[in-house]
Amino acid sequence: MKRYFGLNKILSATLLAAMPISSAFAGEGLDSGNTAWMIISTALVMMMTPAGLALFYGGMSRYKNMLNTLAMTLVAYCLASVIWMLWGYTLAFGPDKVGIIGGLNHAFMKDIGVGSMYQTIPTSVFALFQMTFAGITVALVLGSIVDRMKFSSWIVFTLLWITFVYCPIAHWVWGGGWMAKMGALDFAGGTVVHINAGFAGLVLALVVGKRIGYRKEAMFPSSIVLTALGAAMLWFGWFGFNAGSQLAADGVAGSAFLVTNTSAATAALAWMFAEWIVTRKPTVLGIASGIVAGLVAITPAAGFVDLPASLVIGSVAGLLGFFSVTKLKGRAGYDDSLDAFGVHGMCGMWGALATGLFANPAIIETGKGLFYGNPKQLWIQGLSILATAAFTLVGTGIVIGVTRMITGGLRVPAEKEIEGLDSSIHGERAFEIV
DSSP states (O other), X not given: OHHHHHHHHHHHHHHHHHSOOOHHHHOTTOOHHHHHHHHHHHHHHHHIXXXXXXXXXXXXXXXXXXXHHHHXXXXXXXXXXXXXXIIIHHHHHSSEETTTEEOSTTGGGTTOOTTOEETTEEHHHHHHHHHHHHHHHHHHHGGGTTTTBOHHHHHHHHHHHIIIIIHHHHHHHXXXXXXXXXXXXXXXXXXXXXXXXXXHHHHHHHHHOOOTTTTTSOOOOSOHHHHHHHHHHHHHHHHHHHHGGGSSSSHHHHHHHHHHHHHHHHHHHHHHHHHHHHHSOOOHHHHHHHHHHHHHHHTTTTTTOOHHHHHHHHHHHHHHHHHIIIIIHHHHTOOOTTOHIIIIIHHHHHHHHHHHHHOOTTTSTXXXXXXXXXXXXXXXXXXXXXXXXXXXXXXXXXXXXXXXHHHXXXXXXXXXXXXXXXXXXXXXXXXXOO
8 A cells, every 4th residue: 555655656746747837836827838939949049149140240251350250249149138137128028108118117127037927938038038139139230340340339339229229129019119009010020120230230330431441452251161151050040030939839930930941042042043143153152141131031021921922022132132232332332341231221121011011811810911901011011111210320320429429439440450350459360370
């Protein structure tokens, strides 16, 4: 009899351990499957910045500035990680204040414990997932000004920009602000991430000015191999970026996964063939850039569109990205070092508009675009693009002005730029030149 009761206790303990976590321990309504998926998605998106983007941008930088590019990417993610938990999350997702910004109710993650829930996942997981978006957005801006910005100025700019530019826009779209109430569709960050980062990078590039020797001397990437590897890591991480934005392991997440991969592949092919026709050489850098262009364009649409739409979105993104980088930048005369505006700004705008065209109510009932009988959605998407661009242009300009006052300027001295920022700022070298 004692042996029976002992065995019964062991079996009971084993069954309890195998059961999903109960609401008594983890909060009412917790779904363990969704939570597991969101933890994985958060890890995937986290990898995109200090690994994928760092390699993608680092490889495109000149050899004498590669470590500086890596350092600025890493420090942007580190700053975002701290800022978000102290005040960024509450500004973006705190109680709505007249549709503009979130309240300070959750500053320092106040009142968010192990039992706090956001839909069917712990609030801590949701907050961390959203933090990774803030981190990669400001890091994307970096692409416009590598080779010439002061490291100290970048730190101050990052802190101010996340607080006063990124957080308000994130609240407008995802935190219950005026864009959400208007019905703007942005599944995973077309406006919040890519248009925002693209226009911020454009302003910063115009203010900082062109690199010494721009269009007068060759500025070869340090390692196309690293850039291609970074693009592959971004592609992999983007599945968490887009499919994870459903906040659930369900059919919509699976559809977002599928269209994300298809758009990236289609855009890479479109960019490659366009470059092959124009220059007679299909470059690895072009293929890698096309992958990113397709990922950018599908981001706002991922949870709203079907497979045929993703083929169109990706194809247009590849062509648009190629001609923005090779034609638009040259004619406009600005020096966007790694084409943050040409890829993220331009393809982000296309993706936001495409969402207004192709949003299919069969996927998400509330997502209905022009081609499914709702022309108003295209107008709403256009307004969201204009509002985001305008706010980012003005907000970034103000942040630049304050950064200048604090640090005494944005740009490194000419002699340091010529020497290279790896050596002059960090005292290191990425490569041993023999």
